[in-house]
Amino acid sequence: MDAADELAAYRARFTITDDAVIYLDGNSLGRLPATTAGRVAEVVEQEWGARLIRSWEERWLALPTQVGDRLGTALLGAEAGETLVCDTVTTNLFKLLHAAYDLRPGRGTLVAHRADFPTDRFVATAVADQRGGLVSWLGPLDPDAPAPTEPLAASDVAAALHDDVAVVLLSAVDYRSGAIADLAGITAAVHRAGALMLWDCSHAVGSIELDLPALDADLAVGCTYKYLNAGPGAPAWLWVATRLHDELTDPVIPGWLGADDAFAMARDYTAAAGVRRFLSGTTAPIAMRCVEEGVALVAEAGLPAIRRKARALTSYAIELADDWLAPLGVRLGTPRDPQHRGAHLTLHHPDARALTQALIDGGVVPDFRAPDGIRLGLSPLTTRFTDVHDGLAALHALVAALHDATAGEPEP
Ligand SMILES: Cc1ncc(COP(=O)(O)O)c(C=O)c1O
Known part of the structure; x- marks a missing residue:
């Protein structure tokens, strides 16, 4: 074999x-991809050591969207301008769940799964609470029930959907069973209820073929340190469908790098266009180069x-x-x-x-x-x-x- x-x-x-x-x-x-150590040395010696602060303007400020586009177009089926590499999955979930509530004013319910990865459950609980809403949990009530082994179907989600649901958060590939949820069926069911679908693709990106626009997904997040081999603590990514960009409001973390003109040092925050508004503060160019190397290998294979x-x-x-x-x-x-x-x-x-x-x-x-x-x-x-x-x-x-x-x- x-x-x-x-x-x-x-x-x-x-x-x-x-x-x-x-x-x-x-x-x-x-x-560790064989090229990464050399690339890191080059970034440290040349981009940082030699070019110093000039590297921000010359290269680094563009990396979150540039590497995001590379990752998104090669691995998510995304269009340019939809994917941003930044922060952790946890922080990106927090930002996008709040954004989803803003996109569905008047709705209070967030649907999530009891057997999902802890950060997803914890952040879902916190955001629903902050928005004065509640989480409607899928999955067995009994905390000692065995973790589900079969893929999540649209019929598993349907009963929790109604006209107060703002957003549904689920994992595309389950972190324990490896089961792939019915991505298209669930997304369609969520849309029929007028809600938004946020897929956590941490275990899916780089292991299964994803086409988020073809799924008609709304929002997604994922890791880079797993199947993308970007290294410990490498930044995560977030994705927002282009059709939602014009409706986006100010992000829950209105950081200076997500502002329209970061260097205007403006008195008040004005969000940058599209996904760039979700960039909170200073990013990590060295780790970003590791994401580039990992994505390139997966894309090549x-x-x-x-x-x-x-x-x-x-x-x-x-x-x-x-x-x-x-x-x-x-x-x-x-x-x-x-x-x-x-x-x-x-x-x-x-x-x-x-x-x-x-x-x-x-x-x-x-x-x-x-x-x-x-x-x-x-x-x-x-x-x-x-x-x-x-x-x-x-x-x-x-x-x-x-x-x-x-x-x-x-x-x-
Ligand atoms: C499904 C899932 N979501 C989120 C995370 C956490 O990501 P982060 O540590 O980047 O916040 C993990 C980490 O393993 C995960 O498996």
Whole structure:
């Protein structure tokens, strides 16, 4: 399978210092592209060291929209002028949820999912509260209910939609199960209720093909440090459909760089046109260059090939898990249909935390997701089929040892 892999050559485009480590966490922190260290050195020495403050005018001020356009047009199906690279997903969610409320005056309800990533739930709760509204939660009431494994359908959302809903916030790819929500069906249902759709694409960007305008989506946010390999703490992105730009009001964080003329030092804030108004304060040019490198690699490999390999890698992992782990009580927490999952999967076991730590100690690096998930990120540009085999073989050995030890215990 590795010999037939159309993306096999991309692994050499990354700096891999220890080939013996099986890295199955590229969906949390992507690997380091081989060109990034050199690019960072160049930015530090030339753009900062040599050009000093002049670099802001010469290059850096344009980066949030320039890198945003590169990312958006290559990976989101976006038009130029719709995508901005800045801040964190958390901050961008805060800004766009407030913007959504402003675009739907008189409506108070925000719809979100109980099983979504914590920051999404926390920010949704805070924004709804600040707007005097409330969150209408999707998903099981019981906090101990297992995390959903199947994709979210329009019918799951429909019951929560009514004429007081301003905005619906959901993840395009679930952070635990890897399930891809019915993006088009949900967006259409949300629009029928007159509300706006905000997709969190943190686990989707760079792992599945996205065409936000074709989905008729309104707003979106996402990470760059996962499948885009932009490095720890690299800035996130936000996207706003062009058709909404003329209706946008002043952002909740009216920072000087989001003002119409940042250097006018004006007495009062006037928002810049379009998405640029969501730029709050000074950006991080060094990290922005890392986003550029990561996006360029993903764009070069192309999402159709990335998606094909993600399906093949996850299918292979599921096949091995079915053979080796299911008989030992490990449960698959990811859709079986490859159409419905991204590039990661989750395996559930009551001892998942200890198993994950034992794997890491043995040189296999997945991550643990509470309460009982071992999450395997199979980043298509850098993960080999051999890694999937060897990683699951290591997990099999650990679970089998645990199983044997428990089976050997005397009956109480
Ligand atoms: C779905 C999802 N949303 C948001 C975030 C948080 O992003 P940030 O740390 O950039 O605010 C993550 C981080 O893993 C995530 O998985």
